[in-house]
Amino acid sequence: MAKPKEKAAPTNGRRARGGVRDIRITDVAALAQVSPITVSRALNNPEVVAPDTLRRIQQTVQQLGYVPNRLAGSLSSSKSRLIAAIVPTVSHSLFSTSIQAFSDAMSRAGYQVLLGLSGYSEDDELRVLDAALSRRPEGVLLVGVARTAPLRARLLSLQLPTVETWDTTDLPVDMLVGFSHYDIGVAVAQHFIARGWRRPAIVSANDARARARHDGFLQTMARNGIADVADISVAPPSSVELGRASLTRILDARPDIDCVFCGSDLLALGVLGEARSRGIKVPDNLAVCGFGDLEFAAELRPALTSVRVDGKRIGTAAADCLIARLRGASAESNVDVGFTIVARDTA
Structure with a gap:
């Protein structure tokens, strides 16, 4: 008896330069037995897709090696699904904990974090931000607050949901998650x-x-x-x-x-x-x-x-603020996470 053939992946996709096959969203939809719009929702808003369906689509995406064309999507829908995060350094575990928590929360909501390292130079913050803006982010996270007039003016001119973190100010650009x-x-x-x-x-x-x-x-x-x-x-x-x-x-x-x-x-x-x-x-x-x-x-x-200082809470709260605004809901504009002196043997 002949061995039954496995279900083959679709073969009607275009071929990219160099002969590598360009997998399309319709190929994923066909193999996962769902509509293309459901695939799109699974990639961009996974929380609205039924768990079994989401799992099947994710497995199909991995099987086919499908990579969403974020640039094409942003041109057609004005949505890049990117968030620019401007950070002094990731070598400091406090900042890295915050960024990891922030990135995890944004990823669950269908967004990817584009990380820019500015060092501790206020001038470099503006240059890194301008570089990130070329990718058309939908929101901005800043570790610290915008202290220089040029950086503050640029952020205000963007009219993008923006959250400043790890500090406090009487005049936040938009939203603030931090402490004094x-x-x-x-x-x-x-x-x-x-x-x-x-x-x-x-x-x-x-x-x-x-x-x-x-x-x-x-x-x-x-x-x-x-x-x-x-x-x-x-x-x-x-x-x-x-x-x-x-x-x-x-x-x-x-x-x-x-x-x-x-x-x-x-x-x-x-x-x-x-x-x-x-x-x-x-x-x-x-x-x-x-x-x-x-x-x-x-x-x-x-x-x-x-x-x-609870760095994880800062990252999670910052993500909650941005996600709410990106979905058109109201968000807290000023979250004070506070701090604690942990008294041990040395003092």
């Missing part, structure tokens, strides 16, 4: 003062968000009669080596300091390492607080006191 870096500086200073440490130092990067924490810390110390603060500024991104070098500089000038606020957990890790190498007991002789509450903070001995 200034208030973090205030809270850490109050934490030190309440525990009796009154000879402070701060090691901080010189980007806008870090400067806000720096200002909150120094101004709160000054309001409590502590004006002499050892102050070290470093260029981002922060590192363990910068933390060690910073404590060395501080101790050379101010060997009497009794507490240090570090602008990141990596800087704090370097400070702790240098303190250990010098035989300085933490927190008996030197209290240390970081920022970010990275995974290693709780595992150190002594465990690192740090400021925790």
